[in-house]
Amino acid sequence: METQAIPRTIKQVFDMLPQGTLAQLINNNIIMSPAPTEAHQRMSMFLSIEIGSYIKKNKLGRLYASPIDVEINNHNVYQPDLLFISNENAGIIHQKRIYGIPDLIIEILSAGTDEYDLGKKLEEYEKSGLREYIVIDLMQKKPTARAFLSDISGIRFNLEYENSPVLTIRTLNNLQINLEEY
Numbered sequence: 776m777e778t779q780a781i782p783r784t785i786k787q788v789f790d791m792l793p794q795g796t797l798a799q800l801i802n803n804n805i806i807m808s809p810a811p812t813e814a815h816q817r818m819s820m821f822l823s824i825e826i827g828s829y830i831k832k833n834k835l836g837r838l839y840a841s842p843i844d845v846e847i848n849n850h851n852v853y854q855p856d857l858l859f860i861s862n863e864n865a866g867i868i869h870q871k872r873i874y875g876i877p878d879l880i881i882e883i884l885s886a887g888t889d890e891y892d893l894g895k896k897l898e899e900y901e902k903s904g905l906r907e908y909i910v911i912d913l914m915q916k917k918p919t920a921r922a923f924l925s926d927i928s929g930i931r932f933n934l935e936y937e938n939s940p941v942l943t944i945r946t947l948n949n950l951q952i953n954l955e956e957y
Contacts, residue, residue: 786849797842800852801895808888814913815883819856821957822881822911822942826857829950836861836878837868844872845880851899857881859946876903879946883911897923901932907946908932911954918954 782788789800797808811819819840827838837860846852852872859879860868867875880900882892892910900908901923908923921937924945935945942952 786852789852795842797854799854799891800850801891802899803850806891811883812885815856815885818883818911818913818918818954818957822857822952825952826859826944826947826950829947830859833948834862835859835947836863836865839873845877846872846874847876847899847903851896853896853899855880856883861946876900876905878905879907879909879944880905881909881911884914886914889914897932901925902930904930907944909942909944911942918957920954 782791785803785805786800789798789805792798797810799806799808823838823840830836830838839858839860841856842854843858844852844854845858855877858873858877858881860873861878864875864878867873867877882888882896884892897908904925906925910921912919912921917940919938919940920942921939922935922943922945923932924935925931926933936943940954942954944950944952
């Protein structure tokens with residue numbers, strides 16, 4: 776019988792979780808999540824179809840939907856709701872997970888995830904040089920978006936817009952999507 780090595784770090788424990796586990800490694804803490812709500816899943820599918828069609832038509836790269844692990848560093852492995860990787864950045868795609876920074880990440884806020892999505896994860900994405908980070912808020916009467924774009928240095932975010940019912944994705948040639956159509 777084969778024995779498995781005893782994990783010595785939180786990252787090693789995280790790597791041993793069964794495939795498909797809804798968990799993220801945030802600042803060296805394993806954070807478990809329940810399944811998304813119906814509204815969350817509906818928005819995720821709506822955006823996947825809209826954005827995916829545009830990416831495919833223009834042959835720009837690949838779009839992924841959660842759950843897929845994105846390893847930012849040894850202390851942070853996230854499962855963004857949606858992420859886009861351009862053809863030029865395709866080298867970060869590996870069988871087990873994405874190792875590196877995608878071109879675009881979209882998070883859909885849920886009760887309980889907002890503190891991470893607008894806190895620790897936002898900070899880590901900013902430090903890592905993510906080009907564009909979009910947060911969709913479904914907790915209001917109507918869905919809205921806010922977008923953060925990397926500045927010229929590539930290490931600081933600027934708030935591009937917030938509370939907008941129209942999602943504008945700069946990374947995808949200013950693609951616009953009306954969130955109220957979801």
